[in-house]
Amino acid sequence: MARTPPEMLQGTVDILILRALALEPMHGYAISRWLDARSEGVLTVDGAALYQALHRLSHRKWVSSEWGLSENNRRAKFYSITPTGRARLRAESAMWVSYAEAVFKVLRPA
Amino acid sequence: MPMRRKRLFQLPWRSRAAIARDVDEELAFHLESRVAELTAHGVAPADARRRALHEFGDIDRTRDYCRAVDERDDRALRMTERLAEWNRDARFALRTLWRAPGFSLVSLLTLALAIGANTAVFSVARAVLLAPPPYASPSSLVRLYDASTTDLTERTPFSPANLADYREQQRSLVGIGAYLGNTPTWQPEHGQPEILIAETVTPDLFGLLGVRALHGRTFVPSDSASGLGLTIILSYEFWHRTFGDDSTIVGKRIPLNNRTYEVLGVMPRGFTLGMSEDVWFPLKLSYPLNDSLTARRQHYLNVVARLRQGVTLERARADLATIARRLEAQYPEANTGRTTVIVPLHEALAGDLRPALLLLQAAAVMVLLIACANLTNLGLSRSTGRRREMAVRAALGAGRARIARELLVESAILAIIGGVLGILLAIGATRALLALDARALPPMFDVTIDARVLAFSLALSLATGVLVGLVPAVRTARDDLHESLKAGGRAATAGGDSLRRALVVAQVSLAVVLLVGTGLLVRSLRELTRAQIGFDPSHVLTAQLRASGHGYDSAGTIGRFYGQVISGIASAPGVVAAGAATMLPTRGSVSTTLRIEGEPVDERNLPEVGFVAVRGGYFEAMRIPLIAGRLFDRTDGPTGPEAVLINQAAARRFFPSGDAIGRRIRIGPNPNGEPMTIVGIVGDIRGEALDIPAKPTLFADYRREDWERSAFIVIRTTGDPNRAAPLVRRSVQRADPTLAVRDVAPLEDVLGASLAPRRFALGLVSAFAAIALMLSAIGIYGVLSYMVASRTREFGVRIALGATTRSVLSLVLRQGVAWSLAGVGLGLAGTVAGGRLLAGMLYGVRPVDATTYAVVVIGLLAVVIAACAIPAVRATRADPVESMRGE
Numbered sequence: 001m002a003r004t005p006p007e008m009l010q011g012t013v014d015i016l017i018l019r020a021l022a023l024e025p026m027h028g029y030a031i032s033r034w035l036d037a038r039s040e041g042v043l044t045v046d047g048a049a050l051y052q053a054l055h056r057l058s059h060r061k062w063v064s065s066e067w068g069l070s071e072n073n074r075r076a077k078f079y080s081i082t083p084t085g086r087a088r089l090r091a092e093s094a095m096w097v098s099y100a101e102a103v104f105k106v107l108r109p110a
Numbered sequence: 111m112p113m114r115r116k117r118l119f120q121l122p123w124r125s126r127a128a129i130a131r132d133v134d135e136e137l138a139f140h141l142e143s144r145v146a147e148l149t150a151h152g153v154a155p156a157d158a159r160r161r162a163l164h165e166f167g168d169i170d171r172t173r174d175y176c177r178a179v180d181e182r183d184d185r186a187l188r189m190t191e192r193l194a195e196w197n198r199d200a201r202f203a204l205r206t207l208w209r210a211p212g213f214s215l216v217s218l219l220t221l222a223l224a225i226g227a228n229t230a231v232f233s234v235a236r237a238v239l240l241a242p243p244p245y246a247s248p249s250s251l252v253r254l255y256d257a258s259t260t261d262l263t264e265r266t267p268f269s270p271a272n273l274a275d276y277r278e279q280q281r282s283l284v285g286i287g288a289y290l291g292n293t294p295t296w297q298p299e300h301g302q303p304e305i306l307i308a309e310t311v312t313p314d315l316f317g318l319l320g321v322r323a324l325h326g327r328t329f330v331p332s333d334s335a336s337g338l339g340l341t342i343i344l345s346y347e348f349w350h351r352t353f354g355d356d357s358t359i360v361g362k363r364i365p366l367n368n369r370t371y372e373v374l375g376v377m378p379r380g381f382t383l384g385m386s387e388d389v390w391f392p393l394k395l396s397y398p399l400n401d402s403l404t405a406r407r408q409h410y411l412n413v414v415a416r417l418r419q420g421v422t423l424e425r426a427r428a429d430l431a432t433i434a435r436r437l438e439a440q441y442p443e444a445n446t447g448r449t450t451v452i453v454p455l456h457e458a459l460a461g462d463l464r465p466a467l468l469l470l471q472a473a474a475v476m477v478l479l480i481a482c483a484n485l486t487n488l489g490l491s492r493s494t495g496r497r498r499e500m501a502v503r504a505a506l507g508a509g510r511a512r513i514a515r516e517l518l519v520e521s522a523i524l525a526i527i528g529g530v531l532g533i534l535l536a537i538g539a540t541r542a543l544l545a546l547d548a549r550a551l552p553p554m555f556d557v558t559i560d561a562r563v564l565a566f567s568l569a570l571s572l573a574t575g576v577l578v579g580l581v582p583a584v585r586t587a588r589d590d591l592h593e594s595l596k597a598g599g600r601a602a603t604a605g606g607d608s609l610r611r612a613l614v615v616a617q618v619s620l621a622v623v624l625l626v627g628t629g630l631l632v633r634s635l636r637e638l639t640r641a642q643i644g645f646d647p648s649h650v651l652t653a654q655l656r657a658s659g660h661g662y663d664s665a666g667t668i669g670r671f672y673g674q675v676i677s678g679i680a681s682a683p684g685v686v687a688a689g690a691a692t693m694l695p696t697r698g699s700v701s702t703t704l705r706i707e708g709e710p711v712d713e714r715n716l717p718e719v720g721f722v723a724v725r726g727g728y729f730e731a732m733r734i735p736l737i738a739g740r741l742f743d744r745t746d747g748p749t750g751p752e753a754v755l756i757n758q759a760a761a762r763r764f765f766p767s768g769d770a771i772g773r774r775i776r777i778g779p780n781p782n783g784e785p786m787t788i789v790g791i792v793g794d795i796r797g798e799a800l801d802i803p804a805k806p807t808l809f810a811d812y813r814r815e816d817w818e819r820s821a822f823i824v825i826r827t828t829g830d831p832n833r834a835a836p837l838v839r840r841s842v843q844r845a846d847p848t849l850a851v852r853d854v855a856p857l858e859d860v861l862g863a864s865l866a867p868r869r870f871a872l873g874l875v876s877a878f879a880a881i882a883l884m885l886s887a888i889g890i891y892g893v894l895s896y897m898v899a900s901r902t903r904e905f906g907v908r909i910a911l912g913a914t915t916r917s918v919l920s921l922v923l924r925q926g927v928a929w930s931l932a933g934v935g936l937g938l939a940g941t942v943a944g945g946r947l948l949a950g951m952l953y954g955v956r957p958v959d960a961t962t963y964a965v966v967v968i969g970l971l972a973v974v975i976a977a978c979a980i981p982a983v984r985a986t987r988a989d990p991v992e993s994m995r996g997e
Contacts, residue, residue, distance in 0.1 A: 046166060047137070047144075048167030048171065051176055056179060058180075059183050075135065075139070077139075
């Protein structure tokens, strides 16, 4: 399994989380499962990076949190994206796409 | 039952433990979900657990990180909440204060006056006592004085020969610098000549003070004064005024005293040795060795020194005392009974003003105390009046702590607004007072409201506000609010009343102290202005002249110049008499030693006598009466036996048997000099200062003195003395167009200047006393009104039972007067104790002065009765029917 070193991809983890929460409020485990499925197992974020990112995002007021019940009726902390978080996601996504395209152009065999 | 404040909405505040629990639970949920998923896919539970933990990564670090982030969030949240709460409290307090405009206005006024008084005094005290003189490391600078061993306060400048010995022998100082004032004439190419203020300084002086030139250079210790020749250093102010900030002036030569001086440098702005000098010359410290007694006996050098690193004042004192004893043994004719005193420079500069400032500070503190009493009383009355409101709010769920806090916030807000008003008041008042008479403070002291003063005043007002607000706040918190709700807010606690009464008594006693102090100072000033000064200053114009330049090097040339000027003035219409003297009253004095022919002379202990040389119609112009003998006349003159006059004090002291006229005397260091004959006795005048009686003085004929080039002209006119000013200038121009006139002013202004610091202090103290009286009247009025309001029913019942209007009136008045009398008694006791503080400021009146006491007591009682009148009248209007029904 490809493990993502958190210190390298901190910004990336943030934007992936925001993307996940843009769909619907989720708890941390659900976010990690969604990322796993969506990237077909390539972008697996480990728990440490995920929760540190969630609390950081919450501190920046990009996400908010409240306690709720999980699918199997356990108490779980649910995160949802805030309007600021959504704006951030839009800006970061655009930047990421243009960045990825540029990298892709450079790497493409001539 | 204690009530706890319930929040209407749950604030998302969590304790540290709750935060930790939440983080743990969140992470546990993640792990368990992962374990559940893995076991669902057939992994053994133990393996699943291990794998989940491994996949998670550094769980301890994550836990700490999440907790830390959440705690920080929580703190920020609390802070914003608290700020919002303060904001709410402040708005609430402002609204409440707005709804009680009477209370708010009186409180603000009280605070503004008290803080204003204290700020004004502190700003002056800061300038004079706290701000260091504008030199490098000022704390190690000292002044040295030649002083009498029996009275160290009897100080004189140094003689050049003694100074040379001290400079050579001392081991405790970096160096000893000396300076001596003079008045050169500045002769610009275009425009009128002008007399400047200058100091001639030893070349090492600037280095000792640690001040560098702004342009060019100062004299430096390695300069020998003789090598410096005709050089000069300009003050910033003179340079700016005369050369328009032109720095190329350095190195050029400028004309003074009919010579030209090379400009070595320009000093930075504000630098002065204390006289607001225009220029400085180098001083050559040589003295004629063949006349060494003269060089030891003539004291004219002002001395500044700097302590060596690590040397204490005590060690320097011991060092100098050793040299003093050596010099005493070596030159007994000059130094018997003399020693050297050493005083920190800053103390020497502030010396004269210190007692006045201490007095002002004491007065300001009393005003503050009176204000505190007033504010406490106001707050108490108000909180009692608001008991019902408080009870209702408590019943609605507001906690005691919350109500107390609201009261405190109210006080703090009042304090801040009052403090700001007070600071504005102080700025205005000090400016106005100093604008009235800028001579009240020496020019070196710059009175400004700086950050330090601002911080002091705001802290003071906040402390006042909070302390004063504490009393009602604590009482409210202690109160049984339910009881007062039942009682309808009427029940007044007896303890509150006695506190109120005590405060009023204290207030009145402080006001009495201030009023008595002011009364004594006012009487002193009046005594001074009509003191038997011995001359008549009205209609007299004075001016300073100086015969500068090498054309004036003999009694003949100097005499011709002054003779021409005085006769030119005296013959003009509107002039009654004109003359000249070496010194004006209150502007200083010169002394010499006296030997009387035919009487035993103790060479080691010669009597001192004041010395003034006069010319022309000086005595007529000053209206100093001739008591016996004659004045100078045509038979006296530059040749022949020299005649002198003495004043009555000298006649009494030296010729108690009344045989002064015709006696021969000698003055100065030389025992074999030319004798002088006393030809007349004139009336005593207050020469040194208006509050010091005349000392024995000798008047010599100016025509015989060739050493004194400067003189003050005095002119008695028939009308406004200022109209003679152009006449003085014209006469000097005609006698010598290269010479100038300085300080043309009526004699009354010259005397007024000597009283300016006293007037300044008196102005402040009497303002404080007026404030104190007003505040005390407000205090008595407030407490009586409150008493009448809370006893309305009692008065109603009394009236219903047949009490007359008069008896009710006198009942209330008696209360007010009784408190005031208690205050007066305490206050008078206080003035007797505090009189010592005043003693140095008084003149012609003793600290315990019956007249002043009587006036103060009667005036105060009049004000008290006026303040009691309104509540007393209100008491007589209590409606008997209404009060029965209310019961």
